[in-house]
Amino acid sequence: MDLILHHYDFSNYAEKARLALGYKDLDWHSVIIPPTAPKPDLTPMTGGYRRTPVLQVGADIYCDTRRIMQELERLCPEPTFYPAGLETTANMIAYWAENQLFRPMSLYVSGSNLDVLPDNLQADRSRMRGLPEPSPETVRRAAKRSAPAVRVQIDWVEALFADGRDWAAGGAVTVADFALYHALWFLTARTDRLAFELEDRPRIQGWMARVTEFGHGTRQEMESQAALEVAARAKPMDGYQYDAFEEDPPLGAAVRVRADDYGRDPVEGELVELTSAKIGVRRQDAVLGDVVVHFPRLGYDLRAIQ
Incomplete structure (x- = not known):
């Protein structure tokens, strides 16, 4: 099929x-x-x-x-996405990445790239959360408030690989790699304005390069x-x-x-x-x-x- x-x-x-x-x-x-x-x-x-x-x-x-x-x-x-012995750790990392990390990341990235996003995107995302449409100034203020939370957690990701592991949960690819990667990928998905946030992060850069090599299939x-x-x-x-x-x-x-x-x-x-x-x-x-x-x-x- x-x-x-x-x-x-x-x-x-x-x-x-x-x-x-x-x-x-x-x-x-x-x-x-x-x-x-x-x-x-x-x-x-x-x-x-x-x-x-x-x-x-x-x-x-x-x-x-x-x-x-x-x-x-x-x-x-x-x-496999779910290698034996790593599934619990992988699920916990993935849950953190897609909740605690990605929420401030989305606010930071969106407020830093308003000029290249669809005009109605912020209104649509606010409706999805049951919130009123924000002004551009409100979105930019949210980005500024969110930047520190993003940086703290980027430091955590860099430290995660300090033991020499190749993948987020340990010695094999798991769902954690996909969940964590897409949150960091979003930093530069539209522009390179926030690429500096991953500078001087050699372990993150090496790991992201390995994930990128997966490609997108055919x-x-x-x-x-x-x-x-x-x-x-x-x-x-x-x-x-x-x-x-x-x-x-x-x-x-x-x-x-x-x-x-x-x-x-x-x-x-x-x-x-x-x-x-x-x-x-x-x-x-x-x-x-x-x-x-x-x-x-x-x-x-x-x-x-x-």
């Missing part, structure tokens, strides 16, 4: 997914989506979810890079309408898992899923998969028919619809 990545070029999370595809040397189709709402050719598949990127495999739609990487691992187990462009046609022709896969906690909704329940931090557009449907790592919701689209939308368990709020 073809892999279709819905993304845009300067999305740091999309860069994480592109590198994951490259690490496993996979062929994939690229559908470029708008960086801001509306996303009319994406939301029919996701049921409302609009964060970037999204991986499509037929009529199965994978939201959030953590769930995307789980699915890539299932489809192509080697080389990419082929695809129009969004063609991706919709793929979803309409396909059927969701079989073999979903249910291994839930006693407090969870039962299999087949009508549920609502949404992110617990920002971009909290709800996705509703029938619960068809639930484990400690993943959630799957079947929904019916008037044009596409049945699709199953997949999320990671952590970071998403799952509730039965009463």
Whole structure:
């Protein structure tokens, strides 16, 4: 089944997914989506979810890079993202990188590059967090406040490699490398104005060079309408898992899923998969028919619809 990545070029999370595809040397189709709402050719598949990127495999739609990487691992187990003995450490580093590190990083980078970002980007991102649209002055002040938190944590990253390790969690590539890399990649994704923040950081520079060598796999462009046609022709896969906690909704329940931090557009449907790592919701689209939308368990709020 073809892999279709819905993304845009300067999305740091999309860069994480592109590198994951490259690490496993996979062929994939690229559908470029708008960086801001509306996303009319994406939301029919996701049921409302609009964060970037999204991986499509037929009529199965994978939201959030953590769930995307789980699915890539299932489809192509080697080389692995989850080497034995490093998974817990890797998950902890990845969680820190994508939360404590990336939030001030995003404010710092955005406020330092306002003139080269889409005009409506800040308004869109504020709406995703339920906040009013900020003025350019407010965004620049937020960048200035965030710079110290970024520098403190860049020092931590440099120190992480002081023991001579090649990879973030130790002796092998893990999900931590992808999560940490994309946060630092974002510093110079649009301009080189903040490149000085990584100067005199030889260990970070060496590690980033190693990650960059993963490449992006083999990419082929695809129009969004063609991706919709793929979803309409396909059927969701079989073999979903249910291994839930006693407090969870039962299999087949009508549920609502949404992110617990920002971009909290709800996705509703029938619960068809639930484990400690993943959630799957079947929904019916008037044009596409049945699709199953997949999320990671952590970071998403799952509730039965009463």
